[in-house]
Amino acid sequence: MAKVSPFALGTALAIALLVSITVAVTIGPADIRFDEVWRSIGSHLGIGVSPLSELRDGIVWQLRLPRVLTAAAVGAGLALSGAVMQAITRNPLADPYLLGLSSGAALGAVSVLLLGAAVLLPLAAFVGALLALTLTLLLAGSLGAITPSRTVLAGIAVSALASAITSFVIFWSVTGDSYREVLSWLLGSLSGARWPAVGITMVAIIVIGIPVMLTGRLLDSFAFGDVQAASLGVNVSATRWGLLAASALVTGAMVSVSGSIGFVGLILPHAVRLLVGPGHRALLPLSALLGAVFLVWADTLARTLFDPREIPVGIVTAMIGAPIFAFLLTRRKSST
């Protein structure tokens, strides 16, 4: 099967990402042109003067751009986490959402938010993600050998519990529109994303995501299992737990600004594998890039499809992701 060159695909995706970000910023009720977006961004970076009125410039710089950039970072982070988890657990169905990390992270975030400690949000989300992952793996392990399907089943249980507690906590404490609040945490929403969200997610991508992207060769060594990896000189347990913790950290940072958006981590690594093959040195960065492009457009759809009403972006990703998940399940029907 002819594969695409990873370098060519990477270049194409990087260009696609830049174009997507700019185009996505132009889309919305206020009509703003492509070149105006660039000149407005330029003016804020100290180059030239914005061609837009103060209000329209505010729409670009204060609302749309941070939201689109957050979408890109969240998409990249979730896709990267999914690719890493799939490799390290040798489970093609692994994904931060299906394994309960996202719901755990949302619960952690909601808990500190209501305690009024918003600064700790990403940290609490990380702790929530890590606890949920541990619980999922313990539960899957107690069912017998840890198979992909058992892990997903355990993830569903953990996820259901974490989501229920999250909803309960919000209904209990939020006054006003608690339904909207619950939905945005459980289904994911980027409607509240401003510059602080860009900061949190970008820091997570740069500080954790990029080093993780360089571990492709280590992940390749897990293809035949732990014994083979160990015989190739890999510190198996340090690599496994280090990378799972890194995935939880990235997931936590993303969920703390977006709620739990599903299926991004599941489907995009599979798409990249179809295009360039299973080697992780190409798979990790390309999954992140494709995840970024994907979520920019999914979120654009979420806010424009039923304009002026907005739907949680998680609905869009689930509409696309759930059928693909079902397809992946049928491919594995012979195993438990």
Add this chain to the structure above:
Amino acid sequence: MSDDNVGDSMGAASLHNHSNLGDDSGLVAERIRVTTDGTLLIDDVDCTVARGSLSALVGPNGAGKSTLLRALTAVQTPAAGSVTFGSNDLLGMPRRQRARLAAFVEQDATTDTSLTVGMVVALGRLPHQSLWEADSPESAAIIAASLETVEMTAFREREFQSLSGGEKQRVMLARALAQQPQLLTLDEPTNHLDIAAQLAVLELLSSLRSTGVTVLAALHDLSLAASYCDHIIVLSHGRVVAAGATETVLTEQLIADVYGVTASILRNPVTGKPVIGFSPA
């Protein structure tokens, strides 16, 4: 089996290695003990494999062959004991350095990933490369040479999972060779292979001697072990019960003691090599 048996047959094989740990000594394991979940699997095992030899590790199911092989290559760290190869402390040395010295081919390795043969063999270069450096021309040459050695060059772009058992085993062997090891250990490399593929694997292993690689393979088939291997280590219930030159160690009496069957050692009229026939005790 008596303790005398252990002493007698261990003597010849282990003598020079205990006194001289110079660079030319082969694999020397002393007082290896492995426990898993509180069960003692390997009990105070001493064994040696002469450098450049092809040696067999034999014994009934459950004797601890796989466990011992894993302990010798530090894939599973033993609870006690020491393993050296030449002047290298295999258990104490850094992992990557060890993986450049010793390669291990596990039994029936499987993967869910759709790797090509070339990618599988390239895994063997992992201990020689940093995480982010590009594949060097030298690495590419070594991968090509490894595939050539196992005669799988034409399969390079084929998907690993689509291969037959014998082909897979040769690819795994090429992967191990790409590590450029001085010591190669294999767990049941002829498992599930047809006769032709079994012989092909043993011929390959035996040809490695000329390149100076020390090979230790766990084998089920005593006739194969007897015809191809210079030395043999017999394991039973987690202990070495005999070790030394194949001809002296593998007697009808020993097979009766260890396996509980009656054995007749015959000669293959074509090759002159030993063939072992069995009947119930």
